Amino acid sequence: MSEHEVKIPARQARSYAIRIGSDILGSVWPQMDAEFPKRGKFVVTDRNLASAGHLDRLLGQRQVATFVIDPPGETSKHVNTVISIVEAMEKAYLGRDSLIVALGGGTVGDIAGFAAAIFKRGVPVVQIPTTTVAQADSAVGGKTGVDSSISKNAFGAFWHPAAVYIDVATLNTLDERQFRAGLVESVKHALIADSQYFDFLEDKLNDVLERKLDVLEELARYNCRIKGNVVEADPNEQNQRRMLNYGHTIGHAVEAASGFELLHGEAIAIGIIAAGMIEIELQLGRPDRLDRIRRILEKLGVPVKLPHNLAEDELIDLMKRDKKAVNKWPRFVLISEIGGVFCRQGQWAVEVDPDVVAKVLQKL
Numbered sequence: 001m002s003e004h005e006v007k008i009p010a011r012q013a014r015s016y017a018i019r020i021g022s023d024i025l026g027s028v029w030p031q032m033d034a035e036f037p038k039r040g041k042f043v044v045t046d047r048n049l050a051s052a053g054h055l056d057r058l059l060g061q062r063q064v065a066t067f068v069i070d071p072p073g074e075t076s077k078h079v080n081t082v083i084s085i086v087e088a089m090e091k092a093y094l095g096r097d098s099l100i101v102a103l104g105g106g107t108v109g110d111i112a113g114f115a116a117a118i119f120k121r122g123v124p125v126v127q128i129p130t131t132t133v134a135q136a137d138s139a140v141g142g143k144t145g146v147d148s149s150i151s152k153n154a155f156g157a158f159w160h161p162a163a164v165y166i167d168v169a170t171l172n173t174l175d176e177r178q179f180r181a182g183l184v185e186s187v188k189h190a191l192i193a194d195s196q197y198f199d200f201l202e203d204k205l206n207d208v209l210e211r212k213l214d215v216l217e218e219l220a221r222y223n224c225r226i227k228g229n230v231v232e233a234d235p236n237e238q239n240q241r242r243m244l245n246y247g248h249t250i251g252h253a254v255e256a257a258s259g260f261e262l263l264h265g266e267a268i269a270i271g272i273i274a275a276g277m278i279e280i281e282l283q284l285g286r287p288d289r290l291d292r293i294r295r296i297l298e299k300l301g302v303p304v305k306l307p308h309n310l311a312e313d314e315l316i317d318l319m320k321r322d323k324k325a326v327n328k329w330p331r332f333v334l335i336s337e338i339g340g341v342f343c344r345q346g347q348w349a350v351e352v353d354p355d356v357v358a359k360v361l362q363k364l
């Protein structure tokens with residue numbers, strides 16, 4: 001047997017800009033044309049974004065091949081939608097020199113990003129997020145994917161955007177419940193990385209809820225700085241990026257056990273409270289810290305207690321199936337202070353005794 005080694009050079013470092021503003025949608029296209037002049041553009045959006053007028057604001061009078069996802073939301077985040085997008089791009093004579101523009105929430109961003117990752121072995125994607133979830137979380141970080149008929153995000157790829165444009169004015173048309181639930185990821189960011197950001201949230205939450213544009217811009221800047229830093233340190237989720245999972249271990253189980261009646265952010269709010277209670281049990285935190293966190297979540301109007309119809313054993317069972325579980329038990333991200341993740345032996349997600357978790361779920 002002979003052997004020949006092929007050395008694949010480490011991928012070149014690449015950076016992208018996140019541009020944040022209010023009412024900037026109308027000026028995005030000329031900027032993209034300047035930055036990506038030779039690329040044929042293809043827009044992916046959904047019906048709600050189109051009927052809210054955001055698609056027209058983005059395109060102006062331009063005629064651009066566009067795929068409008070319908071129905072909007074998770075049911076369309078299926079691999080079949082990606083097939084339709086790829087075929088629509090082929091019909092529009094687009095090739096390897098094209099670029100996908102994703103205008104929408106996390107659903108559109110995940111679908112369009114994944115389509116970009118696989119179309120002709122990969123074309124760039126520009127993310128234009130329009131929800132509190134997408135502007136704080138999904139548009140930055142390069143995780144893309146769609147569901148199979150069996151599980152969520154069964155198809156996926158890391159495909160970092162070529163640019164991100166955040167127009168906080170697009171949030172004006174977002175439904176109140178979606179708007180508030182999405183802000184839980186902002187609270188999470190503050191908790192894991194920046195106590196000053198937490199103070200800002202305490203101080204300015206009313207303005208945020210009134211959707212004051214200058215405050216929403218500042219919020220977006222905090223979020224992008226925090227998420228951007230974590231992603232830079234660990235682009236492919238080897239270790240440090242796991243800190244973004246704060247509140248998510250129990251939160252994901254709650255979300256699934258509710259039959260997805262709870263929005264993701266609403267379930268994560270419960271998960272954040274649960275993490276806080278675990279921290280108290282492990283003497284990593286005191287009740288007054290958890291009170292501050294609870295107050296902010298209550299003001300957001302998201303749940304801070306387990307709904308009565310959710311059984312603890314079912315939650316434990318779901319946690320054992322967590323995709324990040326080791327020997328059928330997940331790791332937990334915990335904080336030792338507001339703005340600081342507890343790190344044990346270089347690990348950002350740590351083991352917690354199942355009895356402690358069971359006790360917390362009972363109290364929750």
Ligand SMILES: NC(=O)c1ccc[n+]([C@@H]2O[C@H](COP(=O)([O-])OP(=O)(O)OC[C@H]3O[C@@H](n4cnc5c(N)ncnc54)[C@H](O)[C@@H]3O)[C@@H](O)[C@H]2O)c1
Binds near residue numbers: 047144178182
């Ligand atoms: N890739 C990641 O890192 C990442 C992170 C978090 C969430 N996600 C994914 O994101 C998805 C959820 O995203 P989401 O919470 O943004 O929800 P979404 O994209 O489904 O949007 C929620 C609803 O709001 C509508 N909408 C969006 N923007 C609007 C606007 N500006 N005005 C009016 N209506 C608007 C949508 O049409 C939809 O009906 C999930 O599939 C989740 O898995 C991915």
Ligand SMILES: [Zn+2]
Binds near residue numbers: 185248268
């Ligand atoms: Zn989340």
